Amino acid sequence: MQEIEIEFKNLLTKHQYEQIRQDWIPNSQPKKQTNYYFETDEFYLKKHLMALRVREKGSKYVATLKQPSHEGLLETHDSLTAEEAKSWFNNHVNLKENIKSQLSHLNIDESHIKFMGSLTTFRLEKKVDGIVLVLDYSVYNGQEDYELEVEAPSYSQGEAFFHDILSQYTIKQAKAENKIQRFFNTMPKGL
Numbered sequence: 001m002q003e004i005e006i007e008f009k010n011l012l013t014k015h016q017y018e019q020i021r022q023d024w025i026p027n028s029q030p031k032k033q034t035n036y037y038f039e040t041d042e043f044y045l046k047k048h049l050m051a052l053r054v055r056e057k058g059s060k061y062v063a064t065l066k067q068p069s070h071e072g073l074l075e076t077h078d079s080l081t082a083e084e085a086k087s088w089f090n091n092h093v094n095l096k097e098n099i100k101s102q103l104s105h106l107n108i109d110e111s112h113i114k115f116m117g118s119l120t121t122f123r124l125e126k127k128v129d130g131i132v133l134v135l136d137y138s139v140y141n142g143q144e145d146y147e148l149e150v151e152a153p154s155y156s157q158g159e160a161f162f163h164d165i166l167s168q169y170t171i172k173q174a175k176a177e178n179k180i181q182r183f184f185n186t187m188p189k190g191l
Contacts, residue, residue: 001098006072008150008162009176012135016171017146021124021135030122030137033057036089037119037180040112048106051180052099052113054085061085065099066180071155076102089115117141119183131161138179141186147176 012020038052039045045052051066061080066073078096080088087094093113095103119140126133134149148165152158166173177185 001077003075003077004069004072005066005075006152006155006158008152008158009178010148010162010166010171010173011176012146012148012171014146016169017135017137017148019169020133020148020165024133025124025126025135028124028126030124031057032120032122034118034120035179035183036085037116037183038088038093038113039116039184040108040114042112044106044108044112046184051178053180054080054088056085063088063096063099065102067102091115116187117183119179121179128161131157133161133165138182140179140183143182143186145182 034056036054036056038054049068052063053066054061054063059082061082061084063078063080065076067076068074076098078098080096084094091114093110093115095110095113117140119138121136121138124135130153132149132151134147134151136147136149138145138147148162148171150158150162150165152161163173165171
């Protein structure tokens with residue numbers, strides 16, 4: 001399965017996060033999800049502007065390869081059983097059909113893809129006219145951060161909604177790296 005992801009992100013202070021939460025999603029409890037990140041020792045995927053993760057939500061595991069696209073990111077998904085996911089976490093990565101097909105032109109040996117660590121997010125979501133407002137609180141490698149995401153069906157819709165939220169809360173727009181980049185930025189430089 002594949003989809004184009006169009007999203008806008010901005011890191012928040014805890015205070016900004018709490019303000020938006022109180023106004024938009026006051027009575028919801030966050031849903032926990034954990035991202036497990038994979039890469040080669042040479043950061044071969046990163047060099048090709050790709051990222052590979054397994055996301056655990058509840059008892060479900062989905063492997064996702066993210067690649068740049070003309071508008072947003074192309075995400076390629078494969079479902080994994082709990083047993084398959086645990087095998088990946090033990091550095092026995094066995095790519096499934098969809099992701100394997102996307103990586104076939106790179107000639108990456110699966111045995112070189114390794115588990116690098118995880119990031120846990122507590123996510124709140126609210127749908128507004130086809131747009132999803134997301135508030136994330138994430139914990140990884142002794143760090144924590146707060147983030148606003150706006151996911152939209154089109155770039156123009158998402159951009160307008162995103163800028164409205166920033167303006168409403170007087171939040172300065174700052175380019176936010178995605179979670180996998182923030183995660184790897186906290187890793188020891190020897191990796």
